[in-house]
Amino acid sequence: MVKRKRFTTTKQVNNILQEVLWKSQAVRTCSAPALPAGRITPLQAVKLWKRRFEERGVTEPEQSSQYIIAHLLGAKTIESLEQERLTEFLSREQTEQIWKLCTTRLSRMPVQYVIEEWDFRDLTLKMRPPVFIPRPETEELVELVLNDLQMKTEMGVPAETEPTCLEVGCGSGAISLSLLKSLPQLKGVALDQSQDAVDLTRENALRLGLEDRLEIHHIDVMKDAETLLSLIRPVTTLVSNPPYLFSEDMASLEPEILRFEDPAALDGGEDGLKVIKQILTLAPQILSSYGRAYLEVDPRHPPLIRQWVEGNVDGLQFKEARHDITGRPRFCILQKEEVKQGPQAGSGLRN
Numbered sequence: 619m620v621k622r623k624r625f626t627t628t629k630q631v632n633n634i635l636q637e638v639l640w641k642s643q644a645v646r647t648c649s650a651p652a653l654p655a656g657r658i659t660p661l662q663a664v665k666l667w668k669r670r671f672e673e674r675g676v677t678e679p680e681q682s683s684q685y686i687i688a689h690l691l692g693a694k695t696i697e698s699l700e701q702e703r704l705t706e707f708l709s710r711e712q713t714e715q716i717w718k719l720c721t722t723r724l725s726r727m728p729v730q731y732v733i734e735e736w737d738f739r740d741l742t743l744k745m746r747p748p749v750f751i752p753r754p755e756t757e758e759l760v761e762l763v764l765n766d767l768q769m770k771t772e773m774g775v776p777a778e779t780e781p782t783c784l785e786v787g788c789g790s791g792a793i794s795l796s797l798l799k800s801l802p803q804l805k806g807v808a809l810d811q812s813q814d815a816v817d818l819t820r821e822n823a824l825r826l827g828l829e830d831r832l833e834i835h836h837i838d839v840m841k842d843a844e845t846l847l848s849l850i851r852p853v854t855t856l857v858s859n860p861p862y863l864f865s866e867d868m869a870s871l872e873p874e875i876l877r878f879e880d881p882a883a884l885d886g887g888e889d890g891l892k893v894i895k896q897i898l899t900l901a902p903q904i905l906s907s908y909g910r911a912y913l914e915v916d917p918r919h920p921p922l923i924r925q926w927v928e929g930n931v932d933g934l935q936f937k938e939a940r941h942d943i944t945g946r947p948r949f950c951i952l953q954k955e956e957v958k959q960g961p962q963a964g965s966g967l968r969n
């Protein structure tokens with residue numbers, strides 16, 4: 619399968635210098651560069667826009683130009699197009715479309731929003747600002763959950779514990795929809811505090827024909843915990859890529875993120891743990907016995923989470939931290955344990 623790859627791999631890129639450059643070049647209004655006088659080929663357009671992006675300090679100039687032009691030619695990548703296609707003249711309408719979308723990219727809108735779709739594992743998802751654009755490391759989180767769930771299935775899970783999943787903070791639906799696509803027996807519930815995210819997850823579920831196995835709710839876990847607990851039955855899997863950036867790091871995000879993505883999707887408060895702590899507090903009530911929670915986190919988080927859970931949450935055990943392909947501890951796995959009978963059994967947060 620031809621797949622587009624995200625070029626920026628982390629949420630957090632210090633790009634202050636580029637922001638200064640961008641401002642000093644006074645391209646805030648992003649006036650549309652003039653259309654070429656004569657006819658040009660896709661390859662010439664790629665080159666021309668790569669140069670223009672470079673001149674204006676747009677990140678990933680070559681990939682941006684290539685993805686936009688490939689998209690307008692009905693392909694995912696330039697490499698997947700035949701040489702003939704790349705060297706024949708574009709029509710006037712095609713050229714105008716390329717100019718329009720590339721000019722939008724000059725405003726620093728991420729390419730994923732410009733072309734209105736992106737690939738996540740084997741899915742192509744609709745993308746719309748300000749809903750969070752899925753990152754490559756989250757594909758690793760899905761892989762981790764799938765491996766665990768597949769292992770359980772192979773070991774013969776009893777019928778009464780058919781796999782069910784709750785995702786907190788579904789965004790575009792990337793995680794839930796990937797899990798459902800790979801596991802036909804899985805049913806899921808996805809929620810988000812953002813109505814835009816809820817709408818986009820619903821749209822993506824419909825496009826992929828997965829809507830019958832995914833319940834989607836507009837819920838803020840910080841404010842509507844009771845509504846959530848009254849809505850769902852205990853699930854075997856709780857998964858989340860929550861907002862986990864430390865607030866102080868928000869200002870150094872690249873302009874693509876700062877200007878277009880919902881800050882509530884990224885900002886995890888002073889220590890990046892605001893939403894994570896709430897999810898873990900609720901986890902013992904959300905999970906069925908021995909059900910597991912899988913979280914994507916900042917590399918500084920795993921020891922803090924372990925310590926906090928041990929001191930504050932009954933009935934939940936920190937199992938392990940897993941590393942991403944770059945070797946950084948980015949995923950936490952926790953498991954619901956049976957609590958010995960007592961006044962606080964299964965109640966989540968300790969008093």
Ligand SMILES: C[S@@+](CC[C@H](N)C(=O)[O-])C[C@H]1O[C@@H](n2cnc3c(N)ncnc32)[C@H](O)[C@@H]1O
Nearest residue numbers: 750752787788789810811812838839840859883
């Ligand atoms: C980092 S994004 C992840 C989106 C998607 N799961 C993905 O991996 O592409 C975090 C998501 O959590 C949502 N979120 C943030 N705070 C929340 C809260 N208190 N309750 C529910 N969802 C929340 C945001 O709206 C955002 O969609």
